[in-house]
Amino acid sequence: MKIDIVEAKAVDMADLPNLIRQLYPDLPAEIILKRLPRMAEMTEHKILLGKSEGKTVAYLGYMLLTNLIYADYYWVQDLIVEKEYRSQGLGKIMLDHLKELARKNRVSHIALAANKAHLDAQRFYEEKMDMDKRGFIYRTRDTL
Numbered sequence: 001m002k003i004d005i006v007e008a009k010a011v012d013m014a015d016l017p018n019l020i021r022q023l024y025p026d027l028p029a030e031i032i033l034k035r036l037p038r039m040a041e042m043t044e045h046k047i048l049l050g051k052s053e054g055k056t057v058a059y060l061g062y063m064l065l066t067n068l069i070y071a072d073y074y075w076v077q078d079l080i081v082e083k084e085y086r087s088q089g090l091g092k093i094m095l096d097h098l099k100e101l102a103r104k105n106r107v108s109h110i111a112l113a114a115n116k117a118h119l120d121a122q123r124f125y126e127e128k129m130d131m132d133k134r135g136f137i138y139r140t141r142d143t144l
Helices: 010-020 029-043 090-104 119-128
Strands: 004-007 046-052 055-067 071-081 109-112
Touching: 004 090, 010 029, 010 046, 010 055, 010 071, 029 046, 046 090, 055 090, 071 090, 090 109, 090 119
Parallel strands: 071 109
Antiparallel strands: 004 046, 046 055, 055 071
């Protein structure tokens, strides 16, 4: 399958809620459409889209961060592949593209969090992407 990876443009946003809701089924489309521009504005969040024959089949949201351990690194917010396109290597293609961007921009690492219930995703990151499980993500239990 041929996949084109492009940076998302404003015109692409209307098509994204259906894809994003595959990972976050309880998140209403109107909330997604409201939050995406805010994320981009406040955090320099970037979105890469995987397109096959003009159809968006993969989404990768990421941002550049800096910390004491990694210096500059890309934090992957979300990686989503359209259900009927999964297990065809698209997630790997998307992350490999981000790795190339990292090399080009002298970014040291790519990091992400995986939901503890998504064992397939964890296996994918460890086995197909050669990523190490480095720790845990914690958050407050209640909305503040």
